[in-house]
Amino acid sequence: MDLISFISVIAVFFVVFALCEPAADKLRMPYTVLLAIVGTLLGTMALIVTTGPTSDLLGPAAAAILDLPIRSNVFIYVLLPTLLFQVALGLNVRRMLDDWVPIVLMAILAVIVATFVIGFALLPFTNIPLVACLMLGAIVATTDPSAVVSIFRNTSAPLRLSRIVEGESLLNDAAAIALYGFFLTFVMWGVPNPTFYDALVQFPALIVGGIAFGWLTGYLGSLVMARLDGRPTAQLSISVALAYLTYIIGDQIVGVSGVIATVVSGLTLNWLAPGRLSPGSWTYLREVWDSLSHWATSFIFVLAAILVPRLMADARLTDVMLIGVVIVAAFVARGFMLFGLLPLLSWMKVSPRVELPYRLIIMWGGLRGAVTLALALAVTESARVPAQIQREVGIVATGFVLFTLLVQGTTLRWLIGKLKLDRLSPLDQALSNQVVAVALQNVREDMSKTTQRHELDKEVVRSEAKAFAARLDTALERTEAAEETGDRDRVTLGLVALAGRERDMILESFREQLLSARLVEHMLSDVDRVIESTRAAGRTGYRDAGRQSLGRVPRYKLAIRLHNWFGLSGLLTNMTADRFEILLNQRLILSDLHDYIDSKIKRIHGKRVAEILHEALKRREEETRKALNGLQLQYPSYAADMERRFIRRTALRLEEQEYQVFFSDRLIGREVHAKLVHGIQEERRRLDLRPRLDLAMEKTEFTRRFPIFGEMDDVQREQLVRALKTRYAEPGEVLMRRGDVARNVYFIASGAVEVEIASQRYRLGRGEIFGELALLTRRPRRGHITAITHCTLLYLDEAAFRKLLGRNSQLRATVQETAERRGTTLEF
CATH class of the missing domain: 2.60.120.10 (Jelly Rolls)
Structure with missing residues (x-):
């Protein structure tokens, strides 16, 4: 295939991507499922055209599609690292840690269970050996729930449930590929079969080694990117190199799992980089990676789907039966995880309780996609794999992927509607009615002034006013009908809105560079927990989640032990300094929320609810103040240094705003403005280096203030x-x-x-x-x-x-x- 044809086909694919996005919304279908359907149609039409009567007219275009260099290595080494790295960068790692037990068990144990259930279910119906059946089970065990996650985010599904699904999708690819590689060695000619020792030692070593290597590359990458601060494109280039080098070096040279290494490298960068890069650089980095991931996902689904007609060309009736066996076995394995293990974890209080409708959706939404097709393609390409195994793996895996995409994927939204998961909760519906009524009343007042000012035709104005009044009456009737919601539910709605405003104010502080991205993510994780807890338990949940955010995380105990037992105070110093900065900003944000209650929430929920919200907010303020006072008493000199730093950063923000006003009013030119802003940025960089917390010195300061040591x-x-x-x-x-x-x-x-x-x-x-x-x-x-x-x-x-x-x-x-x-x- 010549270069011009290749570039032309790729350009056409970008057009297809652009057109599929609005089409997927209109058809109420997951974007990736629609791409898979389009790719399958393109592959089928290309095969028909090249062998049919229109081959002379459309043959070159069809040949260009069929001649694309679609190999398993393209998926595994070109596109997959981008997807893995971007998902790892986009995760809220701190909130994921809250649910690490169900995530790890659902991702790793689910893959192992599915591999063996599918493998042993196939064995009585096929002539290929057991190890080949287990390899096929590993190939089809990995799910692609990205489409399901996007649907969940548009419904009232709990955010915690979405996080578990995201974490599962990130880790199960790694587990499935590692299992696939392990079983593949058993079926290849000329390759020594793994021993029992390999299964017990070398296979776990792939996992542990991948974690260690990924952490090392992520840590080194964050150091290099920190040295390039102020050069976002250079930092982006380092991050792209980091994703691919970690994958290839880990897989080909170090001999560990490249998938796991890439995931851990991305998670490490996600954890460390926000504290080492400027807010603008970190935001730019994640936005570009989102675009890269979107294109990689699109190419994966289209290119993999184009292969479907060729892989299924030799299918027979017995192959259809094998596909049916895999479908049933896969549902049995997934059902065991969702209806057996997950309730058990909930009973043991190590996992959130997942309602039955959500578990049904997750089960039906266990879509398989490009990774399954890529692994199956790798088997069909290997000359060392017997032809019979190549054929059955290619057909069965492809047929199973088609079933999940064309049957499960296209009916997923319908099932969500049937289970009524696409409806607002009674609380949210009541809030919606109240908001509409308040908004329409405000609009009526504003429109009255507008029509008078513009001297519009009175008959037209009266006609429109009458129609608008009818709409307003309907909204008020719905609000009155929802009055039975009661004060308790109104308070819950008000607290959720209050926490939402707190979240917005944290982001505003980040944009104004009063907080680093690392601390912002920590605070956003806390406020997300407040929102979820409030929705579940009302005022009690709001209070408990607020107190939990003030508590010291389990890592703090580790930091204390390292300091007390081994004299290693680095972790304790950093965590204490973070706590100072978070509490300082949280105290100010909470105090400013009282105005929001009076100006916004009071108009919707009334005076009584507003008074209760003020009381709940004051309680959180007092608890935050006590926690901050405790730190100030414990580390008095450091507290003074942190307060000075906070004041200086606030002054710099105000100074920058003044310069922007001067520039907007044409009082200073672009060159002067740039020079002044550059000076502020340099001062900010100096302030980014926090004062050093010397625990021994603080202990000395304490003894000076203790009367009996005077x-x-x-x-x-x-x-x-x-x-x-x-x-x-x-x-x-x-x-x-x-x-x-x-x-x-x-x-x-x-x-x-x-x-x-x-x-x-x-x-x-x-x-x-x-x-x-x-x-x-x-x-x-x-x-x-x-x-x-x-x-x-x-x-x-x-x-x-x-x-x-x-x-x-x-x-x-x-x-x-x-x-x-x-x-x-x-x-x-």
């Missing part, structure tokens, strides 16, 4: 700081139990604890100590002590505390006074 000199204070260890406690965590053997004395750096002795209860706060009496008297602890807020505690073991007590008269006096107050005699 008489210490610098040498003694340095010795104390080295001896003090840190413990972080969550609200409700038990710090000491009655009857425990005393081993440590605690100093409260921030937070508060509750002490229960006998029937008495009292609180201890910042600057106070506990646990010293039981340690000094060597008696079991009499009190039960619980953290009632997030606490930072510094503690000493018995030897260090007695040594400190011996040289600190003020501490001895404090301990003696406490002992006398509790009726205990101490002898030092």
Whole structure:
């Protein structure tokens, strides 16, 4: 095929892509399914034309389509890396971590189950060996739920469910390709068969090695891209090279799973790059990758579908029976996952509960696509695979893909309608009615002024006003009919709207460069959790999700252990600094939301609901303020540095706005404006380097402010700081139990604890100590002590505390006074 013909066919395909998008919307059909249908028709027509009476007229065009160099390597090495990398870049990794258990099990275990169920189901009906049946099972086990995800996003399906489906689609390709490659070696001539050792060691090594290699390339790629900040096209070039080099080097040179390596590399870049690239560069990078992925997806489905007529040309009645066996077995395997394993995970509380209608949709929406066809094509191209296996794999896999696309794909929206998943929930319908009524009332007022100002014909105005009034009356009637919604549901709707506005304000802060992309994604993940929880549990869900966003994530405990046990404070320092910045911005955003309640929500839901929303918002503000105050008390000097940095960034934003006004008013020219903006960008780059959080220095600062350590000199204070260890406690965590053997004395750096002795209860706060009496008297602890807020505690073991007590008269006096107050005699 000559170059000009090749370019011409590719250009025609771009036209087909453009026309299929609006056609898919009009036909209410997934875009990828329509592309597959068009590709199949093109392939069929090309075969008919080249052998029919019109071959002289249309033969060159048909030949150009049939002569396209469509090989399995084109799909696997040219198009697949783009898809994998873009999906990994577009995922909300932090929210995915909330559901990693069901995602991993659904992706990996589902593929394994489907492989063996399909393989053993085929064995009685075919003459090919079991390993070939299992290879075919692996080929057809990978789903392509991208079309289903897009439909879910346009319905009232939970976002959490969509995330699970997306995560499954990203990982099951890797698992299926790895299994396919493993079984392929059994059926190829001249290739040593894997041993049991290979299955137990080398196969998992492909997975683990792919994860390690992908993380390494993603980390190095983020470092290189950070050095190119300010040059978005150069960063884009690095990211494209990263996707392909990770895939090819991992697969061909390192000997690991290239698919898994590419996925992990994209996830690593997704995690690290937002904190190292400017907001504009990161946004540009993701937008371009979205376009690249769209084109890659389109080419994959069209090119793969063109192959369908050729792969199915030799099909017989017995092959149709085999396709039917695969269809039934695939549904059985998927049904086991959705109606057996997933409910079990929900019962074990490691997965969200998935309603029956959603599980039915996921089951029917298990579409197979280009990856299945590409793997089947790779088998038919291999000279080392017996001809009988080539033939059956090609026909059965292609027929199964056709069934999923032409039967399941075209009826998916119909099934969603039948299950009533395309309808608004009662809450959303009530909100829609209220919004329409309020909007139409505002429009009527504005239109009245407009018609008067333009002196329009009175008869025309009266006619239109009458029609508009009828529409408004209908809207008001629907609103009145929905009054039975009740205050509780109105509050839920108001809280959802409030959280939605919070999300918009976070994005505004990002656009104004007050927040880095990394922190924005963290905050957006938190507010998305608030929205989902509020929709599910109303005011209680809003409160619980808000508190959860203030809590320390599990990684914080790991960071604390690394700091306390090994002296590695890097992770703890970064997480604490992130928490400072997030809380500072969240406090301001929450305070600004009160105006939104009064200006917008109050008009729709009324005064009573607005008062409840103000109360709920004030509670979140207070909890955020307490969390921030705790950090400020714990790290006073660093808190001051972070506040200075925040003020400077805000001043730079305002300064840039002033320069833009001067430029818009023609008071300064383009050259002057560019010079001024460049200066602001340089200052922003300097501010992007956050102040260094020195945990040891902060501990020293704490000891200076602690009254009982006031008489210490610098040498003694340095010795104390080295001896003090840190413990972080969550609200409700038990710090000491009655009857425990005393081993440590605690100093409260921030937070508060509750002490229960006998029937008495009292609180201890910042600057106070506990646990010293039981340690000094060597008696079991009499009190039960619980953290009632997030606490930072510094503690000493018995030897260090007695040594400190011996040289600190003020501490001895404090301990003696406490002992006398509790009726205990101490002898030092």
